Amino acid sequence: MMPQSLKDIAASLGAETLGDASVLVDRLAEPLEAGVGDLALAVAPKFAEHLLASAARAAVVWPGADITTLGLDGAIVAPRGRLAMAGLTQMMDDDPAYTGHASIHPTAIIDETAKIGEGAEIGPYVVIDAAAEIGPNARIGPHVSIGREVRIGSRACLHAGVKIGPRVQIGDGFIAQSGAAIGGDGFSFTTAGPSGVERAVRQRRGAPLDPPEDGTWHRIHSLGSVEIGDNVEIGANSTVDAGTIRATRIGDGVKIDNLVQVGHNVVLGEDCLLCAQAAVAGSAVLGPRVILGGKSGVADNISLGRDVVVGGGGIVLSSVPDGIFVSGHPAQPTHEHRAGLKALRRLVKG
């Protein structure tokens, strides 16, 4: 980025400065890797030693930091460090995957019935199918495919190789990382007789199942699609399946990490956060602001209330009421899960 003064950066963040506010910086850096001219990030006292060892003359520091002792000429004070990080990194992001100029690559194949908003930057070998509509200021990377009758709001950013199936509806400010696949067919099969799962659940304790009369899986087709609200982000190679009859629904502000699975008919409330490799099975309903830790899973056809938090690796097999923090496999309230682990440790020690 262009060099900026601490004063100007602090003004954009609504933050205060300490010492010489005219110091110019042109790059963010971790303290130990920062040079003169960099703005070292040290938003908590635990980074004091790193700052002392740093060549940086300017830093983002915690409230109450003594910049003279820390060897700095000037600083920006971040009362809530990670929020300052959000502002700072956004300010310094030069968005290197795109040119910043509106342009449609000549190899992009856009159906004549599709509508592309003003300001779009569309990369090579993109394919946009009939009657799709994309809002203004989209940035679309190479090899993206967008199906028939898809609608996407303004400022969409679809990175390389994103695949959006037919009829998916998406709000404004959508970001999809490379390889995300949205709107594929749900995984829904049935057998003519009771399925292996139904039979397993009913079987007597430990008695082996007999072979079924007919093990053939009949396919339930997905006639719904996917509806996604505003300001949603979906991570690299994550998958969101179409609904069976109605759409799978993702609320405003939901953030989804890499390699996450969202099954058919799922409903995610606003501002849910799904960490890497989490999975939500078919027809599960999550309230607003549910947080799924990395590698956690939610069984099909259950519901999680608002503000539920599932710890990393937690496997949720039954519904959870509002505001409960659950962990373990099967997931249970975290304090109960911990009591179980503790009891087991005591048991081992004898």
Add this chain to the structure above:
Amino acid sequence: MMPQSLKDIAASLGAETLGDASVLVDRLAEPLEAGVGDLALAVAPKFAEHLLASAARAAVVWPGADITTLGLDGAIVAPRGRLAMAGLTQMMDDDPAYTGHASIHPTAIIDETAKIGEGAEIGPYVVIDAAAEIGPNARIGPHVSIGREVRIGSRACLHAGVKIGPRVQIGDGFIAQSGAAIGGDGFSFTTAGPSGVERAVRQRRGAPLDPPEDGTWHRIHSLGSVEIGDNVEIGANSTVDAGTIRATRIGDGVKIDNLVQVGHNVVLGEDCLLCAQAAVAGSAVLGPRVILGGKSGVADNISLGRDVVVGGGGIVLSSVPDGIFVSGHPAQPTHEHRAGLKALRRLVKG
């Protein structure tokens, strides 16, 4: 779809009707979202309230439903609801990802030695390598790549961005969702001395391992490929690796969900069902009709008998005989797993 009468739909499904069988419908809908002209889906008594609140005049109902009380003019009776769903959704699927017309997009690059069957619909920027053979009536989405000497049977449907490696052999009726990667190299490495895993297994209780003399991983190349039977479906962004010496083998009728891993040399018996994010490690052998719940895993070099069911999140570390339902980590017969959870809860309560 075109409007159809309840009578005609019931006839296709081999089902009975109740009330006025001449009612026309042109869309499936959930009861609460159904309007006049829709066919509400209410295949079990638990949906009765929703039907009462619905604007729908026609529905698919459970055996014994009283359509007058439910406020319907006519109904189709589905003795086994989910099987009816399979027939109904298939009937109403207009397959929006494809045009339904045979055509090869001019940007598709098809090697002159490849053979494409009649009726194929091949999308933009598809790449088909030398000596590949694809049966009649294939539908191939944008950005699909098909390697050298691949053979695929009739009616294949390969959605956007599917990648099929060289020499993969596939039967009829194959479906691959977007981004599935089939036939990549197996993950097989070895060290000159005992590997870290071998050393860890042998080490004394809790004694830390010393560093090895040489930690370099030597790569075992994959000379096999993948053989897939008839009527197999593989989900979005799932991966199936090539075998080392012989092929990795997937039996007829196997269904695989999204983000599933099938390792090198694995054998999957017919009609296995692998739910999202399941994984089968190298050289494991699964009998017919094994069901792997979501996020479950099967260790390398073990075998699961016919009709084994693994609960969601179950981690199977040793072989399982025919027809057993296992759960937990490590997976054990489900009734034993539950007895353990119960004993632990009793222990916590004191």
Add this chain to the structure above:
Amino acid sequence: MMPQSLKDIAASLGAETLGDASVLVDRLAEPLEAGVGDLALAVAPKFAEHLLASAARAAVVWPGADITTLGLDGAIVAPRGRLAMAGLTQMMDDDPAYTGHASIHPTAIIDETAKIGEGAEIGPYVVIDAAAEIGPNARIGPHVSIGREVRIGSRACLHAGVKIGPRVQIGDGFIAQSGAAIGGDGFSFTTAGPSGVERAVRQRRGAPLDPPEDGTWHRIHSLGSVEIGDNVEIGANSTVDAGTIRATRIGDGVKIDNLVQVGHNVVLGEDCLLCAQAAVAGSAVLGPRVILGGKSGVADNISLGRDVVVGGGGIVLSSVPDGIFVSGHPAQPTHEHRAGLKALRRLVKG
């Protein structure tokens, strides 16, 4: 491959022969599938029965095998079987995804400021952005995209649909399987007030969380990229995120299987091995030669020492010292984990 004598093959492997070393073979095969003219692989005594039933006249056998009894004309003795497998399979790999001839497909779009080394084989519909530099003898499959200012060393092999984000730096001998996505944005969000996770951790035992004042997630942008050493392999549809301020770092010789997640700011020491569906959360640091079993996970901001081994499905929630083998959820030293399972089984039995 061309027929070769046992003598010549053994010489390449630095191995000994038994019996008639002039026997010619042109293919590797498992004993039960081997025919005359194949080289059966039987690197351990457990394969003796298979060899007896085999049509093969030549085999790779274990030290001390009696080839006359086994019905072989000649054999190669592999003192360490899997290391011999590495050499043999490499020797017999005809690399069918590529032609072996330097060539750049006319549909490849290579920015005029990008530099491509000699001997490159670049497939159809590849996109290489401005100022990218790729070393000599690269093989790049169809639909690969390489971002601005990426640098890749010599002998890179990027299979179909690999996506490499801007500024990623990669050493020599890199292999990426189909669909791998490297250098996407990290998953880093923050709320204006304490997040749901912070609040959950602090809450009283089991008391439900109140809704927050403001649940909006603010995005921390990724300004770092990814730095990858020499001789690294990354599996199909795996994802490696860019760092926030500095790069995410992957050491020399690291091998990563399919569907693995490597979060932002992670550091992987040399020769780490990450099995399928493993995940390393943001800012975790792994020492050299750490082995992550299939489906295992490492929490954010912790460190694993050198030579740590995590068993399949293990969820590591706190730092682990050098050389320790851990298992379970939460992961603990494996002998303690097993003692807990054993104690629980005793408890159930009463």
